[in-house]
Every structure is written in structure tokens, then in C-alpha cells.
Amino acid sequence: MNAAPMNAFQRLVIGTFGGRSLVIAVPFLFLFLFFLAPFFIVGKISVSEMETVTFKDLVTWSEGVLTISLKFGSYQFIAADPLYWQTYVASLQYAGATTLLCLFIGYPFAYFMARAKSTVQPALLMLVMLPFWTSFLLRVYSWRGLLTEGGWVAEVIVGLGLDQVLYAMGLISAPGKLMHTPFSLVLGMTYTYLPFMILPLYSNLAKMDLRLLEAAADLGATPWTAFWKVTVPLSKAGIIAGSMLVFIPCIGEFVIPELLGGPETLMIGRVLWDEFFSNNDWPMASSVAVVMILLIIVPLAIFNKYQAEAQDKR
Amino acid sequence: MKAASFNRWFGRGWLAAGFVFLYLPIVALVVFSFNDSPLPNVWRGFTLKWYEALIRDEEMLSGLWLSFKIALLTACGSVVLGTLAAFALVKYKRFKGRTLFSGMVSAPLVMPEVVVGLSLLLMLVSVQRALGFPERGMFTIWLGHLLLGMAYATVVVQARLQDLNPQLEEAAMDLGAKPHQVFWLVTLPMIAQSLLSAWLLTFTLSLDDVVLSAFLSGPGSTTMPLVIFSRARLGLNPSVNAVATVIVVVVAVGVVLASYLIARGERRRQQEMAAATRG
Numbered sequence: 001m002n003a004a005p006m007n008a009f010q011r012l013v014i015g016t017f018g019g020r021s022l023v024i025a026v027p028f029l030f031l032f033l034f035f036l037a038p039f040f041i042v043g044k045i046s047v048s049e050m051e052t053v054t055f056k057d058l059v060t061w062s063e064g065v066l067t068i069s070l071k072f073g074s075y076q077f078i079a080a081d082p083l084y085w086q087t088y089v090a091s092l093q094y095a096g097a098t099t100l101l102c103l104f105i106g107y108p109f110a111y112f113m114a115r116a117k118s119t120v121q122p123a124l125l126m127l128v129m130l131p132f133w134t135s136f137l138l139r140v141y142s143w144r145g146l147l148t149e150g151g152w153v154a155e156v157i158v159g160l161g162l163d164q165v166l167y168a169m170g171l172i173s174a175p176g177k178l179m180h181t182p183f184s185l186v187l188g189m190t191y192t193y194l195p196f197m198i199l200p201l202y203s204n205l206a207k208m209d210l211r212l213l214e215a216a217a218d219l220g221a222t223p224w225t226a227f228w229k230v231t232v233p234l235s236k237a238g239i240i241a242g243s244m245l246v247f248i249p250c251i252g253e254f255v256i257p258e259l260l261g262g263p264e265t266l267m268i269g270r271v272l273w274d275e276f277f278s279n280n281d282w283p284m285a286s287s288v289a290v291v292m293i294l295l296i297i298v299p300l301a302i303f304n305k306y307q308a309e310a311q312d313k314r
Numbered sequence: 315m316k317a318a319s320f321n322r323w324f325g326r327g328w329l330a331a332g333f334v335f336l337y338l339p340i341v342a343l344v345v346f347s348f349n350d351s352p353l354p355n356v357w358r359g360f361t362l363k364w365y366e367a368l369i370r371d372e373e374m375l376s377g378l379w380l381s382f383k384i385a386l387l388t389a390c391g392s393v394v395l396g397t398l399a400a401f402a403l404v405k406y407k408r409f410k411g412r413t414l415f416s417g418m419v420s421a422p423l424v425m426p427e428v429v430v431g432l433s434l435l436l437m438l439v440s441v442q443r444a445l446g447f448p449e450r451g452m453f454t455i456w457l458g459h460l461l462l463g464m465a466y467a468t469v470v471v472q473a474r475l476q477d478l479n480p481q482l483e484e485a486a487m488d489l490g491a492k493p494h495q496v497f498w499l500v501t502l503p504m505i506a507q508s509l510l511s512a513w514l515l516t517f518t519l520s521l522d523d524v525v526l527s528a529f530l531s532g533p534g535s536t537t538m539p540l541v542i543f544s545r546a547r548l549g550l551n552p553s554v555n556a557v558a559t560v561i562v563v564v565v566a567v568g569v570v571l572a573s574y575l576i577a578r579g580e581r582r583r584q585q586e587m588a589a590a591t592r593g
Contacts, residue, residue, distance in 0.1 A: 020406060023398050023401050023402050023405075024402040024406065024409055024415070026395070026398050027395050027396075027398045027399035027402065027415075027419070027464070027468075028402075028411070028415055028418075030395060030460075030464070031399075031415070031418040031419065031461075031464075032418070034434060034457060034460075034461055035418055035421070035422060035430075035434075035461055036418060037437060038433035038434050038436065038437035039433050041433065041436050041437045041440055042429075042432065042433040045436050105332060105335075108325075108328050109329060109332045111325075112328055112329050113329065115325065116325075116329075122577070124329070126573060127333060127336075128336070129569075130566065130569060131337065131340060133514070133515070133518050133565050133566075133569050134340060134518075134561065134562050134565050134566070135518075135521070135522045135539070135558065135561055135562075135565075136522050137522060137524055137539050137542060137543060137546070138343060138542065138554070138557075138558040138561065138562075139339045139340060139343075140339075141343075141542070141546045141554060141558075142339035142340070142342050142343045142558070143339055145342055145346060146338065146342055150356065152338070152342060153338070191335065191336075191339070194332075194335075194336065195336075223321075244424060245423070245424060248424040248425070248426070249424050249425070249426055249427075251426060252426020252427070252428050252429055253426065254426075254427070254428050254525055255524050255525065255543070258547065259546055259547065269426060269428045272428050272429075272432065273428060276432060276529075277528075282436065285432060286432070286436065289428070289432050289433065292426065292429060293429060296424075296425075296426070300424065300425075303420070303424055304416070304417045304420055304421065307416070307420045308413070308416050308417075
């Protein structure tokens with residue numbers, strides 16, 4: 001092959017669009033157009049007025065008159081109706097409870113995984129990932145069968161008398177009735193998001209320098225003290241990453257509350273869904289979404305900061 | 315010594331209990347797909363009738379075919395976009411808007427899907443009002459899945475790219491390879507396994523998605539998860555268990571096979587590397 005010398009035009013094209021800039025520009029533009037720009041549209045529609053089938057333009061120009069109509073009615077409605085606030089607060093509470101439960105189950109789990117023999121660790125990791133590859137929708141659906149009266153898990157819980165405890169804690173509406181309660185909702189979310197907690201914690205704990213624990217023991221620390229004073233502080237990044245991976249998506253979760261929750265377990269994802277699909281009120285659904293974005297913007301910023309640090313540290 | 319052995323057994327017990335928790339629903343799905351009774355909690359004997367019903371279930375099968383096509387396109391698109399994004403983040407430490415870029419890449423991982431679905435739909439509707447396209451359907455569902463899949467693919471490929479030894483690429487450049495040759499001949503073979511895992515992950519993500527598909531689907535484009543979801547909402551349905559079992563078996567075999575191939579390739583590569591550095 002004889003490479004023809006590049007003419008000025010080719011050089012210009014490659015200099016501007018080639019290699020580096022193209023690698024950055026393609027994903028950048030894609031995300032900008034389909035991820036970032038839509039949020040501005042949601043903001044715009046949240047202050048639009050709904051006409052019979054679609055929304056009205058904000059700025060109209062007719063017969064020499066420029067009309068700008070902004071309707072803040074949906075926001076006023078959200079602020080005035082206590083139901084919305086209760087739903088937002090309840091979503092935060094359910095997401096918080098789920099995060100704590102995932103941490104409680106997931107931290108020891110990741111810890112023992114990271115301390116297992118190095119030959120079995122890949123297999124254990126595979127076993128944590130495998131349910132993640134099978135359908136999430138179907139696994140959530142399966143809990144309905146397990147928790148309805150006479151289901152496997154319901155039998156065990158009732159047999160051990162744990163339903164009395166749950167009832168006393170106000171998590172189920174009557175002893176023996178486990179489905180469509182706060183209990184079934186939080187159980188389902190914990191189940192679904194547990195791998196998201198385990199995986200970052202595991203990768204963090206597996207990298208830890210075990211000589212630090214020996215040093216702590218040499219200096220007279222009991223294993224328990226060493227765990228709390230050395231292991232836990234060193235795994236802070238993993239704890240934050242895992243907690244955010246659970247907490248943020250849980251706030252807006254829709255499928256799990258719909259399948260496992262009940263009429264009294266209000267979650268904001270369901271409200272948004274109903275405003276859009278049942279009431280066909282796009283401005284209202286958009287306003288609910290805007291308020292939800294405002295709620296998650298702080299945890300999201302924390303998550304992005306740790307994600308970026310983890311990327312650049314290596 | 316007693317404390318150490320207690321710790322070991324406590325650890326094993328915790329892991330075992332955790333795995334029971336993770337796998338119990340999957341086992342229950344499979345077991346009750348063979349149950350003669352339509353009730354999900356009463357065992358009344360073995361049957362294959364739900365599988366027979368599945369073969370004749372037009373709605374489910376056409377949903378499966380549509381989901382399969384979308385998942386295939388999503389996996390390919392996500393791997394391409396994710397690889398580009400991972401490259402940009404790992405190789406170019408400084409460019410204008412990098413913070414915004416890395417934020418946009420990782421945000422879809424955690425952003426509630428109802429928000430992503432609603433905002434993408436409203437934008438597409440606005441575009442359609444202005445330009446007359448795109449119609450809601452397979453293409454719009456694909457766009458939504460691509461957004462989510464790209465974020466996951468980026469994380470997977472990025473982790474591999476960071477672990478690469480940059481000296482190998484530098485050596486190739488010293489030997490006169492052009493940047494694109496370095497990419498195709500050196501970098502790509504080394505990250506191929508992560509591309510395969512990213513492909514599989516985004517394929518299953520797309521095959522499973524309910525929320526984005528519900529927002530972005532149009533008339534006549536009902537994916538399999540939407541069919542399953544609308545039936546599951548109404549109550550328990552053994553035909554769903556049959557579908558679930560088929561999916562679980564296919565995915566489990568596929569993933570185990572792929573990870574076996576990945577592990578074997580990795581071992582061989584490490585042996586070659588070891589041989590090369592010894593020689």
C-alpha cells in the first residue's frame with residue numbers, strides 16, 4: 001500500500017474530529033442529548049399547562065402578541081397537599097431503612113468473602129453476581145409467592161412467631177399477613193439491592209493490607225477493637241459507594257412497591273407513575289420528578305465525588 | 315484457638331445464610347413452574363402444562379422476540395459507547411467538561427428509572443412535535459436502554475483499562491505503530507474479556523427492564539417484561555414461573571460458560587505474560 005500524502009483538508013478533518021476529540025465527543029454528545037437535555041425539558045413541562053392530549057407551549061407568538069405562560073400550579077399543589085410530602089418522607093424512610101439493612105447484612109458478608117481462601121473467592125463473587133444476571137422482575141415477583149399465606153417464607157416466619165414481633169413493631173397490619181405491608185416492601189428492596197452493597201464493599205475490603213491488622217494486634221488491640229478502629233475506617237469509601245448505590249435508586253423505586261407494597265406504603269415513584277399513566281397529567285408528573293431530583297441531588301453529588309476519586313486514585 | 319474457630323464458623327454461617335436469601339426466590343420460581351396447582355404455595359404434583367401453555371402464548375412469545383432484538387442492539391451499542399467513554403476517562407485526564415462528563419456517565423447507574431424514563435420520553439415527544447419523528451416504539455426503547463447500558467458498560471471496561479500496563483502500548487508506539495494500530499492490535503485484545511462481560515451484562519439489563527420500556531414503548535411494541543409485569547400486577551400466574559425458569563436456565567448456562575471462557579483466557583494470557591517476561 002502506498003500511503004498518499006495527506007492533503008490540507010484531510011489533516012484539518014483528522015485534527016479536528018480524529019482520535020482524541022472523537023473518542024470524547026461521541027459519548028459526550030450522546031449523554032448530553034439523551035440524559036442531560038431531557039431534564040431541562042422536564043423542568044419546562046413542569047410549568048406548562050396541560051391541554052386535552054398534550055401540553056401547551058410556554059412562549060406563543062400570535063398577531064404580534066408575545067405570550068409567556070408559566071403555570072406553577074403543580075408545585076403549589078405539591079406544597080399544599082400533605083399527601084405528597086408524606087409520600088416523599090415515606091420514600092426517604094423506606095430507602096433509608098433498606099440501606100441500613102443492606103449494610104447490616106452486606107458488610108459482614110463482604111468481609112467474610114474477602115477473608116475467605118483466595119481460591120474460593122472468585123466462585124463466591126460469581127455466586128453473588130449470578131442472581132443479578134437473572135431477571136430482577138421475576139425475582140421480585142417470586143417473593144409474592146413466598147410471602148403470601150402458606151408460602152415458604154411466610155410459614156417459617158409464622159412458625160417462629162416472628163409475625164407477632166413484626167406486628168408489634170407496626171411493620172405488618174395483622175399477625176400472619178405479610179404481603180402488601182412495609183415489611184414486604186423493605187424486604188423486597190433489601191433483597192434486590194443487596195448485591196449493589198456487597199460488590200463495592202468486597203472490592204474495597206479485598207484490597208486491604210492485612211499487615212495493618214497484625215500491627216494493631218502487636219500494639220495490643222483485640223480483634224474487635226482492630227475491626228472497628230482499622231478495618232471499618234479503611235472501608236469508608238466502599239460503605240459510601242454501596243450505600244448510595246442502594247439509597248438513591250430506592251427513593252424512586254417503582255416496580256417493587258407496585259408488586260410487594262400495599263395501599264398504605266406510599267412511594268414517590270408510584271405517584272409519578274400514576275400521575276403520568278393514569279391521570280395523564282404531564283406537568284404534574286414532571287413537577288413530582290423535579291422535586292425528586294432535588295431530593296437526590298445531594299446524595300448524587302456525594303456518589304459522583306467518590307466515584308471520580310476511585311477512578312483517579314489508581 | 316476457640317475464638318478463631320468460632321469466627322470461622324460464624325463467617326461461613328453468615329455467607330451460607332446470605333446465599334440462601336439470594337437464591338431462595340429463584341429456587342421457588344423454578345419449583346412452582348412444575349406445580350400442578352395454579353396457587354403458588356400449595357404443591358399438588360408435577361406437571362408440564364405451564365410450559366405447554368407458554369408455547370401457545372402468542373403475547374409472551376412476540377414480547378420475547380421484541381425484547382431479544384432490543385437487547386441485542388442495546389448490548390452492541392452500549393459496548394461501543396461504553397468503551398469510548400471509558401477510554402476518554404482513563405486516557406485523557408484533562409479536557410474541558412471532564413467533571414460534567416464523568417458525572418453524566420455514572421449518574422444513570424443510580425438515577426431512579428422513573429425519572430430517566432419520564433424525561434427521555436418528554437424530550438422525544440417534544441422532538442416529535444417539532445420534526446415529526448421518532449415514533450414511540452422499538453427505536454425509542456432502544457435509546458433508553460442504551461443510556462442505562464452505556465453507564466454499566468463504562469464501569470466494567472474502565473476497571474479493566476485502569477489495570478492495563480501502559481508500557482505495552484508505549485512499546486507498540488516505540489516500534490512504530492500508529493495510534494489506531496495500537497488500539498486494534500494491543501489494547502483491544504487485552505480488554506476483550508471485559509467487553510464480553512459488559513456485553514452480557516447490558517444484554518440481560520435490557521432483557522429485564524420494565525420502567526424505561528413502559529415509558530418509551532408505543533402501541534404494538536410490548537416487550538416481554540411489560541407482559542410479565544402486567545400479569546404479575548394482577549396476581550400470581552404460573553405461566554410467568556415457566557418463562558422465569560426458561561430465562562434462569564438460559565442465563566445461568568450462558569453466564570457460567572462465558573465466565574469459564576473468560577477465566578481460561580485470563581489464565582492463558584497470564585502464562586504467556588509470565589513466559590514472555592522470563593524469556
